[in-house]
Amino acid sequence: MEPATGTHAALAPIPANNAAGTDINPCSACPVRSLSVCSALEQEELRRLAEILVNMKVEPGHTMFSEGDKADMLFNVTSGTMKLYKLLPDGRRQITGFLLAGDFMGLSVNDTYAYSAESVTQATLCRFPRRRLEALLEDYPKMQRRLFAMASNELAAAQDQMLLLGRKNAKERIASFLLLLSQRAVRRGFKDNPVHVPMSRSDIADYLGLTTETVSRTFTQLKTSRVIALMEGGKVKINDRDALQDLADGAA
Template sequence: MKKIVVAGQPCAEPCVDCAVRPQAICAALDHDELRELEQLGQRLRYRPNEPVFSQEEIATSCFNVLEGVMRLYKLLPDGRRQIVGFALPGDFLGIAVNGRHGISADAAGPVVVCRFVKKSFVRFVDERPNVLRRINEFVTRDLDQAHDQMVLLGRRSAEEKVATFLVKWRERLARIGQISAITPLPMSRRDIADYLGLTIETVSRTFTKLERDGVIDIVHGGIRLADAARAEALAAA
């Protein structure tokens, strides 16, 4: 499937009007710097399941997520997929220490990103310590999330893993202003299974059990936390 790209043109929406700016690395920039960054960016739209970048691919671009959710994953030597995270609007991707992407990324649903050619972006950032500090904040946050993921994949029951995922996902959505009675789940049960290190059958059974126990209500496109206190207790176990 073909990406919708306006080749060689800056992002259609001015950076100063970007809805995700408060959550993105761009929050560190003043008006003039935003205008300069705007000339470096290019807006791309991806359809569901379309790849954005691939593991071991040379990293020539970096990406600011504007809309939608992206799956971040590694392919294991035996062909299995381990999802290591889900990127939300405001997240910045593509910084590769050794010049190649260590993970793959694709669109869980419709996704819009602002893409920057890496060489141009690095030159822009090198002259602005405030942006470097902002990027370091993002890297530190990503490390914290990786540590949480290691704990999540450890010695916890399936019920605790699913409850933790739902509580943490709801908290992440709240931080970017996407909070409502219904917590949307744009990823599939298979995606959740590959993130939690479970089988899809176990994830489906656990969702059903949590609903039967009155912890969640399963609705079209997501869930509602019927007993948030109990879900948080399971997540903290």
């Protein structure tokens, strides 16, 4: 049994019905479960593992861990949105990614986290001792394969983001961002239009390498040109997807 650690004291463990013995649902997104899809992971093994999982629920703005902390825990997002970011000493921030249900965080090559993680919305996560995963990987090579595929996908996304940060202008960045959110929504079976944009202007700015003012002005421009419409509840209606796509590709 893992006792709640100091840094995670504020986290409320969910009493939860996904304790040991729950049915194996590939998409319910706990690490064991999402990874077990393609492995011959056995019931008994799964049951043992479920015992060391800790499900937790956090409010918006809760810091899960910070860059440089000892990385002995691994998290799997089960609902809500998280943000990963890096800071410069003077406070400048770069958000490297937003995570949704099913995404992993906390994987690390050396023994400290390479970034900080904070909740954007209310979120639920599944915590898991890193060592245990490593042990699991020894026994179930197919999990390793799955993990590698995940890392490869993240890497491809990171390369797209480098192109955006290094070479796109403000309008192109916002267009790319909206399409990304829209595509991710589709992939997860949610409605892709209007797009739900749960993060603040400041988070968007720090993700796109802009300022809140520029983000706001650019949204206004896109709204004025009828490409999008801003709706209440942080929703954005995409009126002209082709125009947005051309902008995002830098073709316009």
